[in-house]
Amino acid sequence: MEDEYEKFVRRMNPPRVVIDNEACKNATVIHVDSANKHGILLEVVQILTDLNLIVTKAYISSDGNWFMDVFNVTDQDGNKILDEGILDYITKSLGPESCFSSSMRSVGLKQSMDHTAIELTGSDRPGLLSEVSAVLRHLKCNVVNAEVWTHNTRAAAVMQVTDEETGTAITDQERLSRIKSLLCIVLKGSNKSSLAKTVVSHSATHTERRLHQMMFADRDYERTGYDVMDVRQRPNVDVVNWYDKYYSAVTIRCKDRPKLLFDTVCTLTDMDYVVFHAKIDTEGPDSYQEYYIRHIDGSPVKSEAERQRVTQCLEAAIERRVSEGLKLELCTTDRVGLLSDVTRIFRENSLTVARAEVTTKAGKAVNTFYVRDASGYPVDSKTIEFIRQVIGQTILKVKGNPEDSKSVSQESPTRFLFGGFFK
8 A cells, every 4th residue: 555655646746857057166956856755865865876976065855745855966076967878867767757766766776697696794804805705716606796894893795696607696505505604604713702694685785785784783883992993083973852843963074985975874764764854065075964863753862872873873884985095906807716816915915905896897807995904004015016016017006105004003903804914
């Protein structure tokens, strides 16, 4: 009945999208009007984020049964969006012809039989990515796409693998059980009390949203004995109740970066909070976000414990994707075992991988790694050059200055991250 009602509302009030390149001097303005429903803001932000657009300002209002939103967006270089193909895609994705606002909330996703999706969560430790990749290679699995995040001693990964011989998804249940079992052993390592989880996923969930959900479920927002980030770098998150209007006001001040808006909206949505009003403003290197929220049950934040949890979860959502460390990009012809070989070389040269994005398209592998020295010292340029000689200088390129990679304190040598060197 709810699905039929939603279809009826959609027919009576189809979404409306207006794209204006004249209203603002420095950005393309996108207006979105639609019938309101929980999660609709995340869907809009997800579409813009997947197009690698930068949201410089946004005004959001969804009181009552109607959703109204205005986004000022640019491309990665700070220019207006003039590509007709992209503008047409935005209009179709958010307009009345799309699946937007339907019960299947998986914009840009489709279930594929070409690969098997494996989800991994566990405690982070030196060499973990290298070990996982080696096990998959041993089991004749080829990693075609993967995204790996680490935060607060926890690690999460979504990997899409194929059978080495057939190049298609792995469907044999006995083989899948063996893959899950061996990967779980690797994730636990020598610490048998460590929580680890391996799941073969059959759902079509947005990968980055799924990583947020996995790390949230793994409670990575709980602080350990040391600070994950320097206090000066930590996002400033404040949650107070606005009793006159029965809202909770959430304000976030932090360094701006790509996909920041997606990360915060994703977290609020998955924590079952509804954003009624919001203002997003980016000035220079900093971002200011202001949300007026209620829980899905209609109540504002009820207790000090809930306030602290919202604060911690938003801090974690922002920190998970912070691109500290040296960025390395690998582009070469794809082959079985490529990820295993590359991460083994990193591990043997005492580099850790804080975050990784692995993609394969038309036989080409394009991989991005954010690396740091395993012992907490700045990445040595001689080490990077040696690794580039081993892998191939035209294949592995440095995107950043090794001297800038001082994100891990020298006083915290125990802060090991994904893919590090096991001493």
